[in-house]
Amino acid sequence: MPKFNAISIQQHQAARLLTQDYRLTRKNILGDGLKLCRRTKAHNSSNPDIAYIAVKPHNGGYTAKMHDVAKCGNAHLCAYCSGTKAAHMRDWINVVFLPEVKCHGLVTGLLTLTAHHHRQSDWSAFVANFYRALEVFANTMRRNFKAVGSFGRIRAMESPIGSNGLHIHMHDLFTYMPGADIAALGVIALAKWKAALRKFGLHCSKRGVDIKKDGEFAPCYIAKELAAHDTKTDSKSDLVTLFKLLDKSARGDKQAGQDWIRTAKAIQGRDRWNVGQLAHKLGIPSPSDWKNPEAASMNDVTPVQLIEYPQSHHMIATSPNSERAGLAFILRAARNEAARPGSVKRMALRMCDETIKADIELIKKKNVCRLVEALKAAPEATEELTARHFVRYTFAVAEYRAKTYAYMFPAAMAMPVPMLMLTPVIAPITRDLELDFS
16 A cells, blocks of 8 residues: 555544544544544635645655645644654754754763553553653652753653553653763662652553663664654564554454544643753754754645645545545545546545445434334334334435535525415325324
8 A cells, every 4th residue: 555545544544433433422532633634724725615736746756735724733643744743853853953962062862661551451541640650750850860961851652552552651862961870870760760650550660661871772763763653663562553553443443443542532632742941951943943944845846736626525525424535535636637637526526425425324324223212212103203214314315415515516596486375295104194294
């Protein structure tokens, strides 16, 4: 599966899982804005009714990206925004952070913190207690880090899932003076981390703290590892990333989908990266303030083709209600637009048709559930209730089709002539059964 399709498919599957969970719980998960990522228009768009796709040359071929759209910025759950932010963070570490550390006469070390976990636990409670312990640990270790000349740390949170459940752990890329006793710092860190965990009902073994000093790891490699941990494919255990879970879920693995939702609820509202005051102390711009000149120059490349089609078609075609990843199909069609003009518009309409079928199926399921409840309450009126709910279902589908068509193809419609007098409408449904809609 090409990567450009994989990202869109993962994003669509995440939106589907969030939508399905909301139908069951009627509760939103922080970060569910990814359901609108690359679907809605940017807030400052001058053409809110037109969807744009920019086709640009890339590595001897072409790449297609949505243009003038809103992005959710979710670095945990959204495959697209996670990759974009990961690349930006990696470049900031390599281009800005590491050279400045060297200029200050400092070196970097890597501290990893984890705790014992198991699948049957409450993952949300586990993450909350883990972060409470992390705060206590940071307070008790402040003087110890100052003693080795540390200016601060870059923190990255990793959240893979395995047979033992959510394996949340922290990577701290910290600075210190050359020659400091990092081995002794590791002994102190282990004791204080265990003490902090015990306060909140957690525990760890001697592997709960892993500390590496300068020279025991490649800073550039760690920069890539820290920034792109959710895109790793190699693992020494059965741990998989959130995006691998989405791949499994898209192929029908229900357990993977359930694990993804449990993790999304557990880590909602948490930062994937945190720099703290480190950038200020080093006198460098923070990642959010820094603009990568190379990325800016790539964005300035004039597209070879700018494809336009109705925004209403784009919204319906990419709906999370559809089983088809509409955005992936549309972007694939955009790369063939030059050879096959009109491919995007045709594909968008095909994906709209898939969404309409899925929405009608949802209407049917909703009416069936209501009919079942009604029959439980009055089993003697089976024929009457069935006919009544069939009429309601037919009306709901007709109303949905009319609204969807009006949204997709807005046009001036003639106002109906008002009825001069109301007359009762008798609708025969089944034999010996009539419904009065007067």
